[in-house]
Amino acid sequence: MTAPLLVAEDLVKHYRSEGLFAAKAPPVRAVDGVSFTVGRGETLALVGESGCGKSSVGRTILRLQEPTSGRVSFDGADVFGLAREPLRALRRRMQIVFQDPYSSLNPRMTVGEAVAEGIEIHRLARTRAERMERVAALLEEVGLDASYARRYPHEFSGGQRQRIGIARALAVEPEFLVCDEPVSALDVSVQAQVINLLRDLQERRGLAYLFIAHDLAVVRQIADRIAVMYLGRIVETGPAEALLSDPRHPYTQALLSAVPEPDPLAQRTRIVLSGDPPSPSNPPPGCPFHTRCFHPLRSERCRTEVPPLRPVHSTIAACHYAETSAIATVAP
Amino acid sequence: MTTLLDVRDLRVSFPMSGGGRVHPVDGVSFSLERGRTLALVGESGCGKSLTSLALLRLVPPPGRIETGSAVRFGETDLLSLEGEALRRVRGRRIAMIFQDPMTSLNPVFTVGAQITEVIHAHFDVPAREARDSAAALLQEVGIPDPVARLRSYPHQLSGGMRQRVMIAIALAGKPEILIADEPTTALDVTVQAQILEVLDRLRETHGMAVLLITHDLGIVAGRADRVAVMYAGQIIETAPTAELFAAPSHPYTQGLFGSVPRLRGPLGRLSPIRGNVPPPEAWPSGCRFRLRCPIVHQRSGELPPLLPVGPDHEMRCWLAEDGRA
Numbered sequence: 044m045t046a047p048l049l050v051a052e053d054l055v056k057h058y059r060s061e062g063l064f065a066a067k068a069p070p071v072r073a074v075d076g077v078s079f080t081v082g083r084g085e086t087l088a089l090v091g092e093s094g095c096g097k098s099s100v101g102r103t104i105l106r107l108q109e110p111t112s113g114r115v116s117f118d119g120a121d122v123f124g125l126a127r128e129p130l131r132a133l134r135r136r137m138q139i140v141f142q143d144p145y146s147s148l149n150p151r152m153t154v155g156e157a158v159a160e161g162i163e164i165h166r167l168a169r170t171r172a173e174r175m176e177r178v179a180a181l182l183e184e185v186g187l188d189a190s191y192a193r194r195y196p197h198e199f200s201g202g203q204r205q206r207i208g209i210a211r212a213l214a215v216e217p218e219f220l221v222c223d224e225p226v227s228a229l230d231v232s233v234q235a236q237v238i239n240l241l242r243d244l245q246e247r248r249g250l251a252y253l254f255i256a257h258d259l260a261v262v263r264q265i266a267d268r269i270a271v272m273y274l275g276r277i278v279e280t281g282p283a284e285a286l287l288s289d290p291r292h293p294y295t296q297a298l299l300s301a302v303p304e305p306d307p308l309a310q311r312t313r314i315v316l317s318g319d320p321p322s323p324s325n326p327p328p329g330c331p332f333h334t335r336c337f338h339p340l341r342s343e344r345c346r347t348e349v350p351p352l353r354p355v356h357s358t359i360a361a362c363h364y365a366e367t368s369a370i371a372t373v374a375p
Numbered sequence: 376m377t378t379l380l381d382v383r384d385l386r387v388s389f390p391m392s393g394g395g396r397v398h399p400v401d402g403v404s405f406s407l408e409r410g411r412t413l414a415l416v417g418e419s420g421c422g423k424s425l426t427s428l429a430l431l432r433l434v435p436p437p438g439r440i441e442t443g444s445a446v447r448f449g450e451t452d453l454l455s456l457e458g459e460a461l462r463r464v465r466g467r468r469i470a471m472i473f474q475d476p477m478t479s480l481n482p483v484f485t486v487g488a489q490i491t492e493v494i495h496a497h498f499d500v501p502a503r504e505a506r507d508s509a510a511a512l513l514q515e516v517g518i519p520d521p522v523a524r525l526r527s528y529p530h531q532l533s534g535g536m537r538q539r540v541m542i543a544i545a546l547a548g549k550p551e552i553l554i555a556d557e558p559t560t561a562l563d564v565t566v567q568a569q570i571l572e573v574l575d576r577l578r579e580t581h582g583m584a585v586l587l588i589t590h591d592l593g594i595v596a597g598r599a600d601r602v603a604v605m606y607a608g609q610i611i612e613t614a615p616t617a618e619l620f621a622a623p624s625h626p627y628t629q630g631l632f633g634s635v636p637r638l639r640g641p642l643g644r645l646s647p648i649r650g651n652v653p654p655p656e657a658w659p660s661g662c663r664f665r666l667r668c669p670i671v672h673q674r675s676g677e678l679p680p681l682l683p684v685g686p687d688h689e690m691r692c693w694l695a696e697d698g699r700a
Contacts (some may be wrong), residue, residue, distance in 0.1 A: 054486065092563035235633070260638045301564045316565045
């Protein structure tokens with residue numbers, strides 16, 4: 044087996060609050076010891092609800108923000124140890140696609156200039172003509188007309204802008220893309236187009252994706268493996284179909300049961316979690332999920348002892364009682 | 376079945392920058408029955424939210440409701456009401472909740488003040504009684520420790536709790552109709568499940584009619600009694616929920632179903648609708664879906680009316696006449 048493309052080990056990102064009383068305020072523990080790997084050409088989906096730390100993971104592994112601690116290696120290179128120049132060279136190989144392409148595109152730049160920017164910075168074309176040719180090819184690859192290069196971002200719909208964002212990320216020929224909620228802001232008919240596009244690009248270019256999302260049905264379309272995050276930690280991870288059909292962590296089970304399915308005849312156990320997730324600046328001791336857990340076996344141990352991630356059936360779950368399902372499992 | 380609200384040929388227009396007017400809502404008709412839920416489903420720009428705003432005469436200027444539109448609420452035509460008469464209906468007999476509770480709640484007043492304000496606006500009750508009712512309402516929407524929560528400000532609450540407060544405010548006038556415009560779109564999925572449960576329970580206990588506006592077919596399933604799918608300012612298909620999900624007939628509705636990723640069942644490639652949702656000034660003449668439609672029809676240059684496809688099931692597509700649907 045070849046070594047994974049990206050390895051993240053014990054990643055921690057805490058945010059200190061700023062201001063008058065900042066010294067006394069506890070830090071926000073956005074990412075609290077997260078480890079995972081992404082293989083070449085593989086998609087790992089990082090799933091969770093808002094505030095679970097999934098976007099912070101994406102930004103930290105690209106060093107768009109500095110980590111508090113932990114290690115990330117990309118194709119053997121120590122991402123957090125790199126000096127400015129080698130980091131810049133590495134960034135050509137790791138790119139990001141954001142949820143809202145509009146806020147990441149400069150409104151004064153034409154689409155062509157935006158897509159060409161990376162090509163220029165990394166000197167990937169010798170002449171202007173060659174650069175424009177590459178831009179035209181990229182636009183066509185993401186399903187846009189090459190003539191759009193002369194137009195401005197505001198002239199396009201959300202789905203078209205997301206295609207522009209993808210073309211811009213692909214311009215520097217990366218091997219790895221962080222896709223941070225790339226289809227969440229899109230209408231369902233357009234969302235399906237972009238999901239299919241991302242799948243096609245992956246196949247054609249052998250891309251690896253860290254696909255950050257909250258929608259498990261979307262994730263199922265694209266992920267090889269899934270990691271579920273809760274309060275800054277991975278609580279369950281495994282092959283996509285195994286995790287979706289036989290989830291072992293009560294939180295994964297609750298998340299799955301909460302997805303509204305477009306089928307009026309679906310008779311399923313619906314778990315409605317009580318309360319809100321605790322604040323990441325004051326996470327509970329023991330299992331981070333114990334304050335909302337509904338597992339019939341939950342005990343004093345959950346309140347004191349942090350459950351480690353361990354193999355149970357076909358996934359890896361952080362629950363003391365993962366062998367026993369918290370709900371009657373529903374056949375897929 | 377008692378018809379509470381009857382909407383006929385509703386049209387809303389906005390001026391275009393180059394002169395002329397566009398009609399983002401263009402001839403919408405439906406009715407709401409007591410204790411029933413009608414879902415208005417569609418993608419952004421289809422006119423579903425503007426339709427709901429028009430019912431309460433909340434169309435933002437320079438938009439206007441065109442003459443010939445009718446919104447009958449019992450004996451009254453809502454479109455002819457003014458001033459005090461309109462206020463007595465709005466928020467009291469017909470209440471509305473929106474996607475983003477933070478923009479509808481006033482940040483400088485406590486939750487208690489905002490609920491009792493509505494109670495005082497509609498009912499002549501002493502302050503103490505209003506406060507008790509407010510606490511009871513918070514309890515009803517599932518807010519723990521309601522008496523203490525009356526003293527909270529909106530920013531001290533989570534998104535889910537704020538939406539519960541909005542629902543409590545909507546219920547304060549004891550409405551007969553609740554318009555819920557994407558009530559859970561901004562919320563996490565586990566919180567969405569909580570809010571939908573609250574709405575389902577309230578509809579049953581209060582016997583309200585609910586107009587549910589959503590882009591999410593998953594929320595419609597198992598909740599709405601009837602569905603109306605909107606595209607380009609018009610209802611393009613309408614049927615009882617089970618019938619629509621079992622036999623979606625309009626090519627647009629079929630395209631929507633083909634686009635929705637599913638959590639269960641065989642995993643296949645999604646089959647999206649080609650192109651993008653066009654803005655009103657770019658709607659084609661004739662059938663408004665024809666440029667994205669996978670089917671070429673000889674009459675697509677003419678705008679089809681709603682045609683029957685089955686019992687209680689209609690669609691705005693010429694295929695209905697051919698019996699090919």
